Amino acid sequence: MTMLLAIDQGTTSTRAIVFDRHGNKHAVAQRELPQHFPQPGWVEHDAEQIWQDTVACVRDALTSAGLAADGVAAIGITNQRETTVVWDRATGTPIHRAIVWQDRRTSAFCQQHQDRGTWLNEKTGLLLDPYFSATKIAWILDAVPGARERAEKGELAFGTIDSWLLWKLTGGTVHATDATNACRTALFNLHTQDWDDELLAFFQVPRALMPQIRDSASDFGRTDPALFGAPIQIGGIAGDQQAATVGQACFSPGMIKSTYGTGCFMVLNTGDEIRLSKNRLLTTVAYRLGGKPTFALEGSIFVAGAAVQWLRDAVHLIKAAGDTEGLAKSIDDTQGVYLVPAFTGLGAPYWDPEARGAIFGLTRDTGIAHIVRAALESVCYQTRDLLMAMNNDAVAPTELRVDGGMVVNDWLTQAMADILQIPVVRPQTVETTALGAAFLAGLQAGVYQSLDEISALWQEERQFAPAMPAQRADTLYAGWQDAVARVRSANAT
Known part of the structure; x- marks a missing residue:
């Protein structure tokens, strides 16, 4: 039977779920994720812990399902969106805790620049708000000594949680995201479907930091064979709410x-x-x-x-x-x-x-x-x-x-x-976020031929x-x- 594995990295937990091609759940592994609140209105995560929990959950889910890595057709990743990680490309180590989507530390900047709100909305479909990734990236670059200079030299990488996990899963060989996550950064132009130079300049985010943008079902590489015993294709990525839209x-x-x-x-x-x-x-x-x-x-x-x-x-x-x-x-x-x-x-x-x-x-x-x-x-x-x-x-x-x-x-x-x-x-399946990620991976892997085929499973x-x-x-x-x-x-x- 064809099996798909979804990594569902959320705000309060990390999960791995094994589905068959009909959308039935065969195994699940989960670990709770602690929240860090260094100041009122600030919310942070330990990105390294997210990574370690992800590996552990995938291994546990495979074991629970009685599967080896070569029994998985593809992995789909879905994630809490907007949460921001900046890491060292050479070491793969974050330079600061991940700043979570709920974090409000950049409220003053957003309030100060509300006159740019219409301009931003027309390009991105978003509002100028601390919710989105752009101001979080800028804050990290300014708060960590030397980070801005290193970012401009191309020594650092930015990613939402999907990009961070993809980088780690592929042993640092793939720095990419999908359009659903990119569009939540306030740096992505809906019309051109790419990073926007004017937005990057406004938020003072160097383009050298940014991941490549791909379709939601795409070839995102393969996992490092050392992680799960054999390489597994990564075929789908979508932010959690978009993944749920697919799952529904x-x-x-x-x-x-x-x-x-x-x-x-x-x-x-x-x-x-x-x-x-x-x-x-x-x-x-x-x-x-x-x-x-x-x-x-x-x-x-x-x-x-x-x-x-x-x-x-x-x-x-x-x-x-x-x-x-x-x-x-x-x-x-x-x-x-x-x-x-x-x-x-x-x-x-x-x-x-x-x-x-x-x-x-x-x-x-x-x-x-x-x-x-x-x-x-x-x-x-x-x-x-x-x-x-x-x-x-x-x-x-x-x-x-x-x-x-x-x-x-x-x-x-x-x-x-x-x-x-x-x-x-x-x-029938309320785990639609994870299921949507699995469906996208299945599209890329050829398990499904069309969205109509997926729709018939709901x-x-x-x-x-x-x-x-x-x-x-x-x-x-x-x-x-x-x-x-x-x-x-x-x-x-």
Whole structure:
């Protein structure tokens, strides 16, 4: 049986999953990834640990599946996007911890240059925000002594996590990325499909740092034989949300999916049209195959599953993520309690990096269940924020395909259908991010001949229909909007 292996390197964990050609999962290995918070609003990862965990997970998954390296047709890589690594080309050693997509340390630069926002948006489809890689690269080059000079000499390399892993997996022989990751750096021109010299100059990022840009299904080289016993072809790379779009088979314009992991990310396929948003959504590459890009609108929420992690690890209101469903069910409503999880600012459609989280509506009757339920409901409200922006920019979707670890929670998925007032569809395989990476690798390896063949493999597991009256949903959402207004920063636009 033909097997594909996906490396899914996320914000809070690293995983390797073995799939067969039908999309069935045969083995999974996972390691949690610690977060580092050197200052308020700063978030970092140890890139070397990501690399070591990746190797360990691949080895464990192969062992669990009873596979040798030569039994894998190809590897696909999917990754947390925007997270920035700069390393020494000679030694393969990072010169600084990876700066994570959630990090807000470059807020002042972005605020100072908001007059360039329209220019940037027209080239990249993005906003001038600390979220994207460009300002993170510049910060590292300025913060590490001698780094800028070394970068200009070509001694250093930049990569998002996919590039970093590809470099290490191939023994330093391939420095490349794919268009879906490149388009999240704020250095990639959507129209030319290449790095843009004007953007590089504006952010003061030397071109010598940058990886080669390839299609999402492409020949990315082979793994170093010493790693897994034999070389394995690397055939697919896509940023996590674009990989989930492929895994959800959203291949036609108007199809929409939302993934719930650390953050929440909604992607609407717009076909071959670069559609710039009027509602502060992002225009992005959904995937690029055969040199032809398919575009999308995307809404990004910084905190979804991370709110549950906060309940567990920071305030100790729950012992495990699975506790949230029972607590939410134990009460009829939050009694007016709203939790706005703006721990690292607010993403789309607000884009307010200085906003901070808060809980509103507390009374003497408020208990743990109310706060936990409010945290879950915040995911639904933020999703409605994005859906309304999508409606205004493009089309009103008739259903939302959802995936990610959070949607195994039936209560949450039903609450989402209620708040959104459209059906929410959960697929048979909720590991769609990893599955999308495997599909892309399979396309390159010849396991699949077309996107239609992949689309035929997608299967619905359950559909959640709205059960709440629309007026009630609107009232609850109005309360959310009021709560968000209270946490917005004074300089928010």
